[in-house]
Amino acid sequence: MEGMSEEKCALVTELMRVLEIVRQLEAHMAAGQQQQQQGGGAAAGGNQRCRELVCTMRDSIDRAVHMAMSCCAADGRAAAGGQPESPPSGGDGSPRSGGSVDGDFRGRGNAAGQCKKRKTLPKWNTQVRVSTVQDVSPLDDGLSWRKYGQKDILGAKYPRAYFRCTHRHTQSCCASKQVQRTDGDPLLFDVVYHGSHTCAQAQGAAAAGSGQVARPAAAASGEHKQQPAAAGTEQHAATPRLEAAAGPMLQFSLPSNDAAGGATSSRFQGGGRVAAASPFVSPATPECLVRDVPRSHHDAELASTTDSSPMGMGEMDFMFPLDAADFLENPANYF
DNA sequence: TCTATTTGACCGAG
């Protein structure tokens, strides 16, 4: 039984990974097309075709993800004894320590009360590249996150910001994520997701596609404490573009979280509401590709499972050349 | 006034 569930979850993970890739491809093609139009590109036709293909591909993957997720959720609930809401009495959890079970995996009253221990939640690790230090739009994924903490991590140059779903209390959505600028590349963020969104918002995003609930603003500047104005800019200003800086390559790799770094004197303006891409529920834009102006680039997020993932996929390191046509023709080359 | 962020403190794991 459990095997079944794990298998399904693995399926979800895998599908979402592919979905992310498609989304990225889509975003970059959109960007490319813009450039072509400006430069009077001749390849517009081919690009159009690519977009159609991607659209089809994504639709179908998206459906598969949802189907699999349903099964997965159902299994999970059954195993946990019923409601996703209620404190998982052990549900699927690996008992953490002999202590209290979970109602308090946080010594002080777990706010949500119904969220399982982090460690038992599926975890996805992704990396997101931004175009400029201030540009955090790629971290946007259409779902609202609320920052609840920030920590300087030993050995890391930049602090790590902690986010949880805005609807944690109201809808018992246990999704959370951690965002941290990588030491080596200030434009690259490690984003670790824990658990998937179960809130209506996530479903809405998946269904409505472009439903952005909140603005990017995500995570970090790691450089200076910003003055209110600056911080505000980061938090509310409309987003710059990813494609500009994403360059010809999207990179995905696992955390190499430690680094040279040393002191963290800076504070990362976690920034307001972060809408970040949900690797769980694809904010699939139904009308696919119809956006001329890629507002919320769905970043370079790629869901990959790590440790606790059912699949136990280990670390990954991908490079995706942005040759859409080639990708579509020889997808195998990219996996 | 409400909502979100900041930040110091607390807690559990290793």
Next chain:
DNA sequence: CTCGGTCAAATAGA
């Protein structure tokens, strides 16, 4: 004991 993760009071902005 140290460190990562989270809570919650204080604070800021809309």
